[in-house]
Amino acid sequence: MIKNFIVDSTCNDMRIDRWIRNTLGKLPQGLIERNLRNGKIKVNKKKIKSSYKIKTNDVINIFNLNFQEKKHQKNIKFDPSNDIIKSNEDLIIENNENFIVLNKNSGISVQGGTKSKKNLVDIFAKSEIFSGTKPFSVHRLDKDTSGVFIMAKNRQTAQLFTSLFRLRKVHKTYLAICHGELEKNSGEFNDDLIRFDNGKKIIEKAKTIFKVIDKNSNSTLVQMKPITGRKHQLRKQLFNIGHSIYGDKKYKSATSTKGINKNLMLHSFEIKFMINDKKHTYQALLPDYFRKLLKTKRLNFVSLK
Secondary structure (H helix, E strand, O other): OEEEEEOOHHHOOEEHHHHHHHHHOOOOHHHHHHHHHOOOEEEOOEEOOOOOEEOOOOEEEEEOOOOHHHHHOOOOOOOOOHHHHHHHHOOEEEEOOOEEEEEEOOOOEOOOOOOOOOEHHHHHHOOHHHOOOOOEEOOOOOOOOEEEEEEEOOHHHHHHHHHHHHOOOOEEEEEEEEEOOOOOOEEEEEEEEEEEEOOEEEEEEEEEEEEEEEEOOOEEEEEEEEOOOOOOHHHHHHHHOOOOEOOOOOOOOOOOOOOOOOOOOEEEEEEEEEEOOEEEEEEOOOOHHHHHHHHHOOOOOOOOO
8 A cells, every 4th residue: 555745835945854753753763774774754756765855746656565563663642641741841041942952860861762751742742832833942952961952843943953063063062070080181082973763883972072171080061062973972972082981871981980870870961052143142050960960070160251
């Protein structure tokens, strides 16, 4: 059986794999790739790759999709209590007609998945702030990373932010407390980071501008401004030079002290961008546990420049 979908203007310039997840459900990327390769999903009757960007009035052709792997994906929506909704609403820094900015807590995912149930998308979907619409996540922030995070209130704004991030016109500043004393006070991290996708090894260029805010022989408070947006980029780059972030259980240096803290000491401190010639700058206060470790490690944080 063949089923056809006509792309409307709200999905213009969207990647086909993202459209599939939005329309057909949160399918595994590997399953999507396989059906594209096998010609089970075409655009205008032509085979395309997952990176293909659909256009308004494109016709997406679905041919008897193989959903064999879908049974393994038990993405049950999180049903938040009123207290959880209110506690996350209290974290909002900015709330306007097109988007919200909040100071995300550590330990909560942006979207739900097989390994994570509690997530911001499901929480704010039940919030009155998104009444008549739904939340759109427009960028990534690791589950254990705290700080500035943006959610759009409509597809048009989500597409705008996606374009801004792709064009590197959104400038993010992170703060991290890492093990040991960084040798250089400023500079760039330029790495070839390795990740695996369905068993395939992928090497990606990663660039970050860094500046030491304070340091001693034991620890360093470092400011980082990622130029690229690779998965776990900042955590991997500090790990690669032997200065893993406190609380990082995945990228952990051999010299890391066990049990010193349970929180990842990585905080998205500031985000800057422009929309319609208007500058937007938002900062997120440091979590109490972050400030406590700064004091314990005798590191000073005054302001950023």
